[in-house]
Amino acid sequence: MLRRFCSTGFARRPTAGFTLLEVLVALVVVAVALAALARAGAQALDAQAALEERTLALWVADNVLADMRLEGVPTSGRRQGRQPMADREWTWQALIQLAPGEELIRVDVAVYASSAQDSPILTHTGFLPR
Numbered sequence: 001m002l003r004r005f006c007s008t009g010f011a012r013r014p015t016a017g018f019t020l021l022e023v024l025v026a027l028v029v030v031a032v033a034l035a036a037l038a039r040a041g042a043q044a045l046d047a048q049a050a051l052e053e054r055t056l057a058l059w060v061a062d063n064v065l066a067d068m069r070l071e072g073v074p075t076s077g078r079r080q081g082r083q084p085m086a087d088r089e090w091t092w093q094a095l096i097q098l099a100p101g102e103e104l105i106r107v108d109v110a111v112y113a114s115s116a117q118d119s120p121i122l123t124h125t126g127f128l129p130r
Contacts, residue, residue, distance in 0.1 A: 054122055057111040060090045061124035064109050068094070069128055074105065091117060098130075105130055 018026075060083050068074050080093045091112040099106040105128040110120035 053113065056086050056088070057090065057113075057120075057122035058124060060085050060092060060111045061109040061122060061126075064092055064094060065107060065124075065126040065128070068096075068107060073130060074107070074128065076105075088113075093117075093120075099127060103130060104128065 063083060063085075064081070074096050076096050076098065078093065078095055080091070083090050083092060091114065093110045093112075095108040095110075097106055098104075107126050107128060108123060109126065110123045112118075112120055
């Protein structure tokens with residue numbers, strides 16, 4: 001049986017395990033995968049928060065329409081107000097006008113998260129009997 005000797009004269013054993021380069025490549029792959037997973041999780045949380053805000057704004061708009069139904073026939077024009085919902089204060093504006101055919105009243109309710117009223121979170125259209 002022949003043995004191979006290296007320059008030091010000792011027998012060389014076959015290597016078992018990973019080289020440093022292989023370990024570094026594996027760490028890079030794991031780091032990229034974890035970063036992608038963290039980003040996907042953050043996007044899911046942002047989407048959930050936006051959906052919750054839009055749902056609450058829709059409830060505010062529905063409450064405004066229900067209040068107008070209870071009042072009777074609203075006059076054409078604009079209205080605005082504030083309404084509490086889910087421990088927050090919401091600002092809304094309503095445009096009241098006759099719907100085509102003049103048998104119904106169309107109410108467009110824009111709901112804002114704050115009193116700044118930069119852009120509405122939601123615009124909801126409802127119809128009331130005349």
